[in-house]
Amino acid sequence: MSFQENTARIEIWSDIACPWCYIGKRRFAQALDEFEHRDRLSVTWHSYQLAPDTPVGLRRPEVDALVEMKGIPAEQVRQMFAHVASVAAGDGLDIDFDTVIAANTFDAHRLLHLAGERRDAVLEALFRAHFVEGEIVDDRDTLVRIAASAGLDPEAVRAGLEADAGADAVRADLLEARALGVSGVPFFVANRAVAVSGAQPKEVFLALLQRALEDADTALEADRAAACDTDGCTI
Template sequence: MSTPEISAPTAHIEIWSDIACPWCYIGKRRFAEALASFEERDRIEVTWRSYQLSPDTPVGRRVPEVEALAAMKGMPAAQVRQMFGQVSDTAAQVGISIDFDNVIAANTFDAHRLVHLAGDKGDEVLEALFRAHFVEGEVVDDRDVLVKVAGAAGLDPQWVRAALDGDDPAGEASGDAVAADLLAARKIGVQGVPFFVANRAVAVSGAQPTDVFLAFLRRAVDDVTVKL
């Protein structure tokens, strides 16, 4: 009688990020590059978690990001543009074209709800939300924009609108999921994003170079293997 084959354990990577965070967008691209080249990527499970850098941003305010950050930090707009220019240069290295003069500050709570509503298309929807916010100059706290993003990803636009408007039970559940992510971030001490956690044991913070993410993935897999 043959011995049943034991499948290799899966490492669970949780990534806290905010759609209004350019370094989260850059980090997502770098992490994806590392994961694509990781030999044991079939042993990696990724869950995106919600985070809000500016939860008090009024919905529908439609203020340019440069102006919003200058007011928040008490910095001259010229200094903010210089800082954003450096971010844009880094983003270009991973194929992202950001013009911060077109970026509109937004409350990201509903956008995070959409990622949860997307289920197994969450990664695709998150990428589309980043692109809408940073590249296309869309207002990602506008529900018309969120419904459009959802439809382009193959989700039912009518269902998504009903959920976001509170006319479908999934809507409340998605809000609860975002709140749970935010609470979990506080409990494990997340101070900034992007924040990557493997098996709730190993963490990496920031939009690290690809080789750092590869080492992180290697450790994540080794960690669950040792615990067998």
């Protein structure tokens, strides 16, 4: 491997039901677009569930779900929503909390693992469906339709969801998050060494990407220093 081929690894844990993950994805994408060495980065999205016990198919407004979960007044929840929506608007995202339906996101995460190279497009479609269009993202018919809109074969997706495909991959992501001590999302990890939590400004993500690449290059140089070649061994 040549020096220029060295790759930095970026991993991101997020949940479809997390508005800050939606905002963070937009800001991270902007950082990637501006990063000069984008081709030297490997970016992997991982599954996370903020509310894994949410009943599937309950179809309850998000405001009611949060009132029950957090034990705070509905008006306070609406104020929180208004703040998040205002921040999202500054990043070009039109979040409409009046239409958001609480959902169990396990199947949506399975869909992301089934999406292959279309994963980013499917993730974007899921965020938009949940936060903008008021879609029920724990309904499998809805997930098939969302997948088709992002360019996937709807019949293949339906078969995969019915066969429980991707479930082990989701569970592995959740276990890995627990092992790393992830307690909130979005959570960005560079080379399993440096982490950034939250929907940080674009400049913070740019700094993370630069640090990731520098650390990867340093590690490669260290490996070379401890290697032998045709000219002998480094002592």
